[in-house]
Amino acid sequence: MFQMIEVIGISPVSLSEAVKNAVSDVAKTKKDIHFFEVTEQRGCVREGKIKEFQVKVKVAFVE
Amino acid sequence: MFQMIEVIGISPVSLSEAVKNAVSDVAKTKKDIHFFEVTEQRGCVREGKIKEFQVKVKVAFVE
Amino acid sequence: MFQMIEVIGISPVSLSEAVKNAVSDVAKTKKDIHFFEVTEQRGCVREGKIKEFQVKVKVAFVE
Amino acid sequence: MFQMIEVIGISPVSLSEAVKNAVSDVAKTKKDIHFFEVTEQRGCVREGKIKEFQVKVKVAFVE
Amino acid sequence: MFQMIEVIGISPVSLSEAVKNAVSDVAKTKKDIHFFEVTEQRGCVREGKIKEFQVKVKVAFVE
Amino acid sequence: MFQMIEVIGISPVSLSEAVKNAVSDVAKTKKDIHFFEVTEQRGCVREGKIKEFQVKVKVAFVE
Amino acid sequence: MFQMIEVIGISPVSLSEAVKNAVSDVAKTKKDIHFFEVTEQRGCVREGKIKEFQVKVKVAFVE
Amino acid sequence: MFQMIEVIGISPVSLSEAVKNAVSDVAKTKKDIHFFEVTEQRGCVREGKIKEFQVKVKVAFVE
Amino acid sequence: MFQMIEVIGISPVSLSEAVKNAVSDVAKTKKDIHFFEVTEQRGCVREGKIKEFQVKVKVAFVE
Amino acid sequence: MFQMIEVIGISPVSLSEAVKNAVSDVAKTKKDIHFFEVTEQRGCVREGKIKEFQVKVKVAFVE
Amino acid sequence: MFQMIEVIGISPVSLSEAVKNAVSDVAKTKKDIHFFEVTEQRGCVREGKIKEFQVKVKVAFVE
Amino acid sequence: MFQMIEVIGISPVSLSEAVKNAVSDVAKTKKDIHFFEVTEQRGCVREGKIKEFQVKVKVAFVE
Numbered sequence: 182m183f184q185m186i187e188v189i190g191i192s193p194v195s196l197s198e199a200v201k202n203a204v205s206d207v208a209k210t211k212k213d214i215h216f217f218e219v220t221e222q223r224g225c226v227r228e229g230k231i232k233e234f235q236v237k238v239k240v241a242f243v244e
Numbered sequence: 245m246f247q248m249i250e251v252i253g254i255s256p257v258s259l260s261e262a263v264k265n266a267v268s269d270v271a272k273t274k275k276d277i278h279f280f281e282v283t284e285q286r287g288c289v290r291e292g293k294i295k296e297f298q299v300k301v302k303v304a305f306v307e
Numbered sequence: 308m309f310q311m312i313e314v315i316g317i318s319p320v321s322l323s324e325a326v327k328n329a330v331s332d333v334a335k336t337k338k339d340i341h342f343f344e345v346t347e348q349r350g351c352v353r354e355g356k357i358k359e360f361q362v363k364v365k366v367a368f369v370e
Numbered sequence: 371m372f373q374m375i376e377v378i379g380i381s382p383v384s385l386s387e388a389v390k391n392a393v394s395d396v397a398k399t400k401k402d403i404h405f406f407e408v409t410e411q412r413g414c415v416r417e418g419k420i421k422e423f424q425v426k427v428k429v430a431f432v433e
Numbered sequence: 434m435f436q437m438i439e440v441i442g443i444s445p446v447s448l449s450e451a452v453k454n455a456v457s458d459v460a461k462t463k464k465d466i467h468f469f470e471v472t473e474q475r476g477c478v479r480e481g482k483i484k485e486f487q488v489k490v491k492v493a494f495v496e
Numbered sequence: 497m498f499q500m501i502e503v504i505g506i507s508p509v510s511l512s513e514a515v516k517n518a519v520s521d522v523a524k525t526k527k528d529i530h531f532f533e534v535t536e537q538r539g540c541v542r543e544g545k546i547k548e549f550q551v552k553v554k555v556a557f558v559e
Numbered sequence: 560m561f562q563m564i565e566v567i568g569i570s571p572v573s574l575s576e577a578v579k580n581a582v583s584d585v586a587k588t589k590k591d592i593h594f595f596e597v598t599e600q601r602g603c604v605r606e607g608k609i610k611e612f613q614v615k616v617k618v619a620f621v622e
Numbered sequence: 623m624f625q626m627i628e629v630i631g632i633s634p635v636s637l638s639e640a641v642k643n644a645v646s647d648v649a650k651t652k653k654d655i656h657f658f659e660v661t662e663q664r665g666c667v668r669e670g671k672i673k674e675f676q677v678k679v680k681v682a683f684v685e
Numbered sequence: 686m687f688q689m690i691e692v693i694g695i696s697p698v699s700l701s702e703a704v705k706n707a708v709s710d711v712a713k714t715k716k717d718i719h720f721f722e723v724t725e726q727r728g729c730v731r732e733g734k735i736k737e738f739q740v741k742v743k744v745a746f747v748e
Numbered sequence: 749m750f751q752m753i754e755v756i757g758i759s760p761v762s763l764s765e766a767v768k769n770a771v772s773d774v775a776k777t778k779k780d781i782h783f784f785e786v787t788e789q790r791g792c793v794r795e796g797k798i799k800e801f802q803v804k805v806k807v808a809f810v811e
Numbered sequence: 812m813f814q815m816i817e818v819i820g821i822s823p824v825s826l827s828e829a830v831k832n833a834v835s836d837v838a839k840t841k842k843d844i845h846f847f848e849v850t851e852q853r854g855c856v857r858e859g860k861i862k863e864f865q866v867k868v869k870v871a872f873v874e
Numbered sequence: 875m876f877q878m879i880e881v882i883g884i885s886p887v888s889l890s891e892a893v894k895n896a897v898s899d900v901a902k903t904k905k906d907i908h909f910f911e912v913t914e915q916r917g918c919v920r921e922g923k924i925k926e927f928q929v930k931v932k933v934a935f936v937e
Contacts, residue, residue, distance in 0.1 A: 182881055182882060182883055182884065182895065182896065182899040183881060183882040184879065184880070184881050184882075185880040185881065185882070185930070186688065187688070187689040187691075187743070187880075188686055188687060188688050188689065189686060189687040189688075189689070189745065190686055191686065194260075195258065195260035195321065196259055196260045196263070196282075196322055197260070197320075197321035197322045197323070197360065200322070200350070200357070200360075201356075201357055202686065203686065204352055204355070204356070204357055205355065205356070206686040208352075208355030208356075212355075214352040214355060215351065215352060216349060216350065216351045216352060217349060217350050217351075217352060217357075218347075218348070218349045219322075219348035219349065221281075222281070222282035223279060223280060223281045223282065224263070224279065224280050225278065225279045225280075226267055226271075226277040226278060226279060226280060226303075229267070229268065229271030229275075229277060230264075230267070230268070230271070231263070231264055231267055231280075234260065234263075237689070239880070240352075241882065245629055245630060245631055245632065245643065245644065245647040246629060246630040247627065247628070247629050247630075248628040248629065248630070248678070249373065250373070250374040250376075250428070250628075251371055251372060251373050251374065252371060252372040252373075252374070252430065253371055254371065257323075258321065258323035259322055259323045259326070259345075260323070265371065266371065269371040284344075285344070285345035286342060286343060286344045286345065287326070287342065287343050288341065288342045288343075289330055289334075289340040289341060289342060289343060289366075292330070292331065292334030292338075292340060293327075293330070293331070293334070294326070294327055294330055294343075297323065297326075300374070302628070304630065308503055308504060308505055308506065308517065308518065308521040309503060309504040310501065310502070310503050310504075311502040311503065311504070311552070312814065313502075313814070313815040313817075313869070314812055314813060314814050314815065315812060315813040315814075315815070315871065316812055317812065328812065329812065332812040363815070365502070367504065375625065376625070376626040376628075376680070377623055377624060377625050377626065378623060378624040378625075378626070378682065379623055380623065383449075384447065384449035384510065385448055385449045385452070385471075385511055386449070386509075386510035386511045386512070386549065389511070389539070389546070389549075390546055391623065392623060393541055393544070393545070393546055394544065394545070395623040397541075397544030397545075401544075403541040403544060404540065404541060405538060405539065405540045405541060406538060406539050406541060406546075407536075407537070407538045408511075408537035408538065410470075411470070411471035412468060412469060412470045412471065413452070413468065413469050414467065414468045415456055415460075415466040415467060415468060415469060415492075418456070418457065418460030418464075418466060419456070419457070419460075420452070420453055420456055420469075423449065423452075426626070429541075434566055434567060434568055434569065434580065434581065434584040435566060435567040436564065436565070436566050436567075437565040437566065437567070437615070438751065439565075439751070439752040439754075439806070440749055440750060440751050440752065441749060441750040441751075441752070441808065442749055443749065446512075447510065447512035448511055448512045448515070448534075449512070454749065455749065458749045473533075474533070474534035475531060475532060475533045475534065476515070476531065476532050477530065477531045478519055478523075478529040478530060478531060478532060478555075481519070481520065481523030481527075481529060482516075482519070482520070482523075483515070483516055483519055483532075486512065486515075489752070491565070493567065497818055497819060497820055497821065497832065497833065497836045498818060498819040499816065499817070499818050499819075500817040500818065500819070500867070502817075554817070556819065560755055560756060560757055560758065560769065560770065560773045561755060561756040562753065562754070562755050562756075563754040563755065563756070563804070565754075572638075573636065573638035573699065574637055574638045574641070574660075574700055575638070575698075575699035575700045575701070575738065578700070578728070578735070578738075579734075579735055582730055582733070582734070582735055583733065583734070586730075586733030586734075590733075592730040592733060593729065593730060594727060594728065594729045594730060595727060595728050595730060595735075596725075596726070596727045597700075597726035597727065599659075600659070600660035601657060601658060601659045601660065602641070602657065602658050603656065603657045604645055604649075604655040604656060604657060604658060604681075607645070607646065607649030607653075607655060608642075608645070608646070608649075609641070609642055609645055609658075612638065612641075617754070618730075619756065635701075636699065636701035637700055637701045637704070637723075638701070662722075663722070663723035664720060664721060664722045664723065665704070665720065665721050666719065666720045667708055667712075667718040667719060667720060667721060667744075670708070670709065670712030670716075670718060671705075671708070671709070671712075672704070672705055672708055672721075675701065675704075690877065691877070691878040691880075691932070692875055692876060692877050692878065693875060693876040693877075693878070693934065694875055695875065706875065707875065710875040741878070761890075762825065762888065762890035763826055763889055763890045763893070763912075764824075764825035764826045764827070764864065764890070767826070767854070767861070767864075768861055771856055771859070771860070771861055772859065772860070775856075775859030775860075779859075781856040781859060782855065782856060783853060783854065783855045783856060784853060784854050784856060784861075785851075785852070785853045786826075786852035786853065788911075789911070789912035790909060790910060790911045790912065791893070791909065791910050792908065792909045793897055793901075793907040793908060793909060793910060793933075796897070796898065796901030796905075796907060797897070797898070797901075798893070798894055798897055798910075801890065801893075807856075825888065826889055827887075827888035827889045827890070827927065830889070830917070830924070830927075831923075831924055834919055834922070834923070834924055835922065835923070838919075838922030838923075842922075844919040844922060845918065845919060846916060846917065846918045846919060847916060847917050847919060847924075848914075848915070848916045849889075849915035849916065870919075
């Protein structure tokens with residue numbers, strides 16, 4: 182059985198980096214991650230430029 | 245109060261570049277942009293290759 | 308009239324590369340592709356790192 | 371870059387006429403319209419008959 | 434207060450006629466109909482031609 | 497068992513004509529079509545007028 | 560077995576009052592209501608002020 | 623024809639107040655508002671308490 | 686990085702109170718909550734009156 | 749013309765039994781049922797075991 | 812790369828049997844099926860009893 | 875207040891068994907489970923046969 186955890190990864194660079202950071206962060210506490218699903222893509226803007234991409238990701242792991 | 249404007253950003257390179265271009269373009273006329281939400285990701289193809297990524301983005305600004 | 312075909316493109320690098328690979332793969336058998344729509348973004352993880360991005364894409368072509 | 375504007379077109383005749391009226395109306399102020407998407411189809415009824423079809427349409431134009 | 438009733442109207446001619454038929458049919462038993470919402474558009478096909486459009490409609494009335 | 501094929505029918509006239517054209521086109525290669533579902537309604541605009549309605553349709557046939 | 564009935568409750572005061580009014584109204588004819596689900600929140604405006612909140616609610620009762 | 627504008631209203635008090643503030647704010651520049659639709663309900667939290675409700679609202683007006 | 690936790694807050698009074706209670710409850714164990722999103726609004730009814738509003742809320746916190 | 753009625757069927761055994769019970773129950777009062785659509789699948793749990801599956805079903809009948 | 816094919820499996824017995832039949836049927840022509848996704852659950856009724864469950868399934872295979 | 879946990883239950887037999895397994899598994903660590911909601915139904919296939927149904931389930935418990 183998998184358990185899903187939903188997190189928001191961030192990156193100033195790209196959507197894909199934000200996803201990678203989300204997974205890396207979950208990997209610090211969950212050892213057996215199998216897959217992920219992207220559920221939302223947003224970001225914040227300062228002075229007319231994207232400061233960070235914020236990607237909501239559901240990560241599936243085995244406890 | 246925020247107002248949302250929905251635009252389509254394009255880029256021959258990547259989904260993230262298309263988002264950046266969407267925000268940059270809105271920033272030409274709206275000075276106080278706070279955040280954005282990606283609502284659709286598409287693109288057009290010519291001769292079997294992606295000619296451009298087209299990403300629909302809602303951009304939130306304060307008037 | 309367009310026909311839609313739905314495929315899953317993969318890439319170890321990024322969401323955008325996965326989309327490009329999906330389109331390239333369809334282009335091997337369908338000569339007249341016009342556009343694509345991203346319908347799902349997932350991926351698999353091994354040892355705490357993203358092994359591949361998996362992006363579901365609907366590709367529109369003229370037969 | 372495209373900008374989207376969302377409007378509701380109306381017609382006593384049909385859904386398609388309501389869409390046409392929505393586009394014609396936007397065309398009065400936006401010169402370079404490229405495409406539209408239907409997002410909702412409703413209508414009002416009086417004395418057991420459809421008084422008007424009301425179709426919500428997102429219209430994409432270049433400013 | 435409005436009550437919603439969901440019905441499927443049919444027509445061999447068009448989507449709009451199917452909607453009109455749905456409303457007319459509800460009007461036989463509900464006297465005070467105010468508005469409708471289209472929730473699904475389908476149809477059946479026989480010998481390669483559309484035999485009838487089938488449109489699901491929520492109709493709002495005051496009892 | 498039914499198989500679904502998704503296509504985009506077009507018509508300069510109406511949404512319903514676009515659906516009919518989608519079904520007719522599929523009927524050229526699939527002999528036993530049973531029903532269809534409308535999944536998206538869009539269109540393109542030139543000089544402020546609708547050039548064509550584009551309706552995405554899932555068509556169900558028996559192989 | 561539960562049956563669902565969908566109604567629109569209204570209130571000039573708040574979303575929650577509109578929900579309460581929807582339930583009260585259904586309770587006049589259905590004696591054994593168990594739960595409700597909010598499915599849409601809208602309202603009408605006159606002279607720049609909210610005249611009434613209109614909340615669509617599915618109410619579950621045992622006949 | 624109605625035009626829709628999407629805004630985010632805020633209130634420290636309740637979801638309904640946030641909707642009212644969204645409508646009031648639009649009413650400063652759009653004179654003929656007819657109705658609104660709630661499309662998203664969120665909020666921000668500071669020190670374990672809700673600092674403000676943030677409600678996304680589509681407001682329909684006649685230009 | 687934010688982590689999302691999904692809870693159901695309840696209140697006999699209003700939708701907004703149910704959201705506040707959801708956030709307060711999460712705040713007992715998670716110290717650094719930033720924002721919340723409402724994902725579902727329901728409630729239970731006894732003797733024709735709303736006994737409690739039940740609002741599903743995703744709460745974002747930093748661990 | 750079909751009319752839709754939405755009900756919740758229950759079963760301690762399986763999702764499919766819950767659907768069958770929903771249809772059987774509607775069949776007690778509606779004589780000419782043609783088809784059904786599953787719209788939600790839930791259930792309640794007591795002492796760590798599923799007490800009953802609860803499946804929401806839209807049932808289409810001719811009055 | 813996976814390709815998705817969408818089919819409707821049927822069974823007089825249960826939802827799960829309908830899914831199995833959908834997969835078995837696709838397996839007659841596609842040799843390398845990896846996974847499936849259920850996208851819709853319906854069925855037809857005759858004389859107040861379920862005649863068949865009809866489950867729409869997307870099946871992923873490698874060509 | 876309920877907390878939701880999302881898990882994926884698996885079964886080689888049926889969708890309903892996969893749901894039961896999901897709930898049983900959560901019951902090993904959460905003592906006071908009240909209800910569940912099915913959010914996704916998939917499965918994997920080997921040699922043209924379903925190897926396992928995989929059902930995503932949100933389980934509600936009181937901590």
